[in-house]
Amino acid sequence: MIKSIIGIWFTDPPTFGLDIQKSIKHPVQMYKDVVRYKSNPRSSETMKKMFTERFPTGNLVCFDLKIINQADEVVLLYPDAIGLNWGETERRIKKQALPNTLISCLNGRGRYFVLTRRTQFSLRFRRLLEKTLITEFLSSIAFVILTPILLSYDLIRRRT
Amino acid sequence: MTSESPPKSQITEKAAAPATNPVAEWWAENPMTYADDHGLVTYEGVQVPFGSIEFFDRLDRTFLDWNKPLHSDVPFGKIFDYRRYQGKKVLEIGCGMGTMASLWAKSGADVTAVDLNPVAVETTKKRFDSFNLTGTILRVDGKTLPFPDGHFDYVYSWGVLHHSPDLEKSLTEMFRVAKPNADFGVMLYHRKSFLHWYMTEYIEGFLHRENKFLNPLELASRYGDGHREEGNPHTWPITRKEATEMFYEHSQDVRIDTLGTELDGLFKLMLPGVGMRLPHWVKKPWARRFGWSLWISGHKATV
Numbered sequence: 001m002i003k004s005i006i007g008i009w010f011t012d013p014p015t016f017g018l019d020i021q022k023s024i025k026h027p028v029q030m031y032k033d034v035v036r037y038k039s040n041p042r043s044s045e046t047m048k049k050m051f052t053e054r055f056p057t058g059n060l061v062c063f064d065l066k067i068i069n070q071a072d073e074v075v076l077l078y079p080d081a082i083g084l085n086w087g088e089t090e091r092r093i094k095k096q097a098l099p100n101t102l103i104s105c106l107n108g109r110g111r112y113f114v115l116t117r118r119t120q121f122s123l124r125f126r127r128l129l130e131k132t133l134i135t136e137f138l139s140s141i142a143f144v145i146l147t148p149i150l151l152s153y154d155l156i157r158r159r160t
Numbered sequence: 161m162t163s164e165s166p167p168k169s170q171i172t173e174k175a176a177a178p179a180t181n182p183v184a185e186w187w188a189e190n191p192m193t194y195a196d197d198h199g200l201v202t203y204e205g206v207q208v209p210f211g212s213i214e215f216f217d218r219l220d221r222t223f224l225d226w227n228k229p230l231h232s233d234v235p236f237g238k239i240f241d242y243r244r245y246q247g248k249k250v251l252e253i254g255c256g257m258g259t260m261a262s263l264w265a266k267s268g269a270d271v272t273a274v275d276l277n278p279v280a281v282e283t284t285k286k287r288f289d290s291f292n293l294t295g296t297i298l299r300v301d302g303k304t305l306p307f308p309d310g311h312f313d314y315v316y317s318w319g320v321l322h323h324s325p326d327l328e329k330s331l332t333e334m335f336r337v338a339k340p341n342a343d344f345g346v347m348l349y350h351r352k353s354f355l356h357w358y359m360t361e362y363i364e365g366f367l368h369r370e371n372k373f374l375n376p377l378e379l380a381s382r383y384g385d386g387h388r389e390e391g392n393p394h395t396w397p398i399t400r401k402e403a404t405e406m407f408y409e410h411s412q413d414v415r416i417d418t419l420g421t422e423l424d425g426l427f428k429l430m431l432p433g434v435g436m437r438l439p440h441w442v443k444k445p446w447a448r449r450f451g452w453s454l455w456i457s458g459h460k461a462t463v
Binding site: 034038126130154 | 364
């Protein structure tokens with residue numbers, strides 16, 4: 001079986017430590033740093049090695065979508081866990097691949113799964129949450145509401 | 161000071177004896193250096209030689225900085241009564257790079273520090289030699305301590321026993337070697353904490369779908385210490401209720417304090433731009449309920 005893989009697409013190098021822009025004068029960079037830190041992507045070398053170990057007869061390509069219709073399986077190598085920024089690529093691959101081609105994912109956590117419609121929906125939902133920080137925003141509202149209550153409770157109980 | 165430091169593989173080659181289990185092996189290869197990541201010797205981008213005076217200085221500064229609320233006029237003065245134990249026998253289970261053991265030695269305690277990790281033992285010995293401190297440092301499994309019953313005046317363990325697959329056995333041993341009515345202190349990770357809920361269960365478990373591949377113990381281990389790489393073999397944080405039940409067998413006056421010294425870093429991720437500017441008094445009510453560490457202390461039962 002010939003396996004064709006979409007090659008590693010990796011725009012930012014991984015960072016170690018809490019290398020996050022601290023100044024609110026650069027909110028866009030701060031936001032990007034936070035999203036990148038939490039996604040914890042692996043390097044392209046790590047992804048290539050992971051792929052080669054799992055699919056020794058596979059063929060690694062870097063974004064050459066032309067050869068997709070020669071493949072029995074296309075494995076997307078997400079450097080992070082859920083393929084942030086891979087939505088457009090997935091749509092193009094699904095359009096170009098033959099109906100019988102299996103489209104699957106191998107992510108930076110070493111997890112392998114088939115990209116079914118249900119999984120794709122699940123990933124899109126999670127990407128939305130991760131990039132928009134909706135959960136964090138809602139948590140902030142709860143934080144603002146609850147903090148005075150907790151502080152008052154502690155004051156009454158003389159826990160300072 | 162040179163800018164070179166040994167790669168991780170050389171650090172384990174220096175160990176006196178091979179590690180005997182996966183937990184010890186992992187910590188030997190990834191010692192807790194309080195650096196930019198596990199096992200590294202880079203502090204805010206500056207690389208230092210492993211085991212050098214500068215290494216100990218940088219490590220200690222980071223470790224002490226992380227735990228600022230616990231200090232008084234001395235480091236950890238709010239939880240350790242150094243004066244009371246001058247000349248007395250103190251046992252640390254899981255000494256790591258020897259920061260706390262050295263504080264006890266400097267305060268005049270007769271300190272014994274043990275660790276399963278051979279790199280930790282060797283590094284602590286080197287620290288003691290470098291700073292002319294005296295103490296007994298041994299490579300020992302906390303489940304089989306080579307000390308007689310009722311030997312120590314004070315026993316403690318900081319952030320270690322939740323990495324033991326048999327926590328209860330380790331605790332039983334710890335209490336065995338403590339004198340009747342001896343004080344004890346154990347820090348364990350807290351499962352009902354913001355850090356665990358947000359970083360492990362929400363971000364990795366739910367958002368990154370790791371809960372489809374890992375059970376709760378595997379998830380806590382994978383995304384506990386060493387989470388930026390591949391995690392560690394075993395981490396199981398406990399709850400206050402579990403701590404009470406576990407310790408009640410050994411002590412009837414157990415006190416559990418929740419420590420939230422990690423919240424600064426967590427709020428920086430949760431509320432970028434705002435989180436790092438929250439005043440301490442705003443974070444405190446959350447830290448004391450949902451902090452990442454439980455400090456469990458009390459007296460060993462007399463019977």
